[in-house]
Amino acid sequence: MRPVDLAREHGLSTQAVRNYEDAGILPPAGRTVHGYRVYTPLHAHALRAFLALAPGHGHRTATAIMQAVNRAAVQEALLLIDESHGRLLDDRRTLRAVEAALRDLAPVPQERGDTFIGPLAGRLGVRPATLRKWENAGLVRPRRDPRTGYRIYDPADVRDVRLVHQLRRGGYLLEQIAPLIAQVRAAGGVAPLESALRDWQARLSARGRAMLAGAAGLEAYLGARDL
Known part of the structure; x- marks a missing residue:
């Protein structure tokens, strides 16, 4: 597979794909005798996993997760995921605290x-x-x-x-x-504050569901690496 083949599936530029490899998000690509990058289905799984992880965990954490997986530090990657879920839980607790504060007005x-x-x-x-x-x-x-x-x-x-x-x-x-x-x-x-809290709740729910999608994408990549 060429960089353009990976890029087209996700509407990315070929440079973005190369940047992801350079950042350690994708495993190192093979090279032709002329020095051109050659990607495999494993790289496609890696790219899908990263793009699935990023919406829920953020670009920085998703990058760190993929870097850890690609250097065979799966436990480190899982720890990063656990920490990210912990931050989401903290945010949910904060939301409940704000809702309680609103009730106290x-x-x-x-x-x-x-x-x-x-x-x-x-x-x-x-x-x-x-x-x-x-x-x-x-x-x-x-x-x-x-x-x-x-x-x-x-x-x-x-x-x-x-x-x-x-x-x-x-x-x-x-x-x-x-x-x-x-x-x-x-x-x-208080109505504007209640509206803000509803928006906050919606964003937390979207983040939680994005984390589920990210988990599925990462599991598919881990399974492909084990083949």
Whole structure:
């Protein structure tokens, strides 16, 4: 098989196929007496496996998985897959935490008393500089002590900080979070956040199904290597 034969099946360029080989995604190709690459059905299995793995695991992890398989380090490849599934599980748990935070958006905040930036940052496991960044982005609006100038976070501020924290963990950018927080502050403004959570859930489900497809593609490649 020529590079173009592999490329055509997937709508790739021949250069992309050569790049995948150079990156270790495909096993080394044979060469003709004139130095041209010669691919086999095994290379076709490898390319299909990589393209199946990438949507669920991401390009970098899919590359590392294929590199490990191609150097006969299958256990390393399986560990990478397990770690990727672990990250998906963490993201699902984060989503549930955000959904719980949304349910806690009661008219009367559950938090009691005011707090300062250091203790609040410590409770969330972030740096005070992160809270200041969120404030500069308009996501949080603590008042200032008129005497000391210290930031004071009331219960509603703490609620907003927790929501921002959870949404950041879910992969949302600050500019995406800003309108959600603004709506949360407004009466009856939770609908946009609920929509974002539905979108987040859909993306996690798509990722999980893509991982299943990737597993099937990799299993087919491993089986071809064993022949």
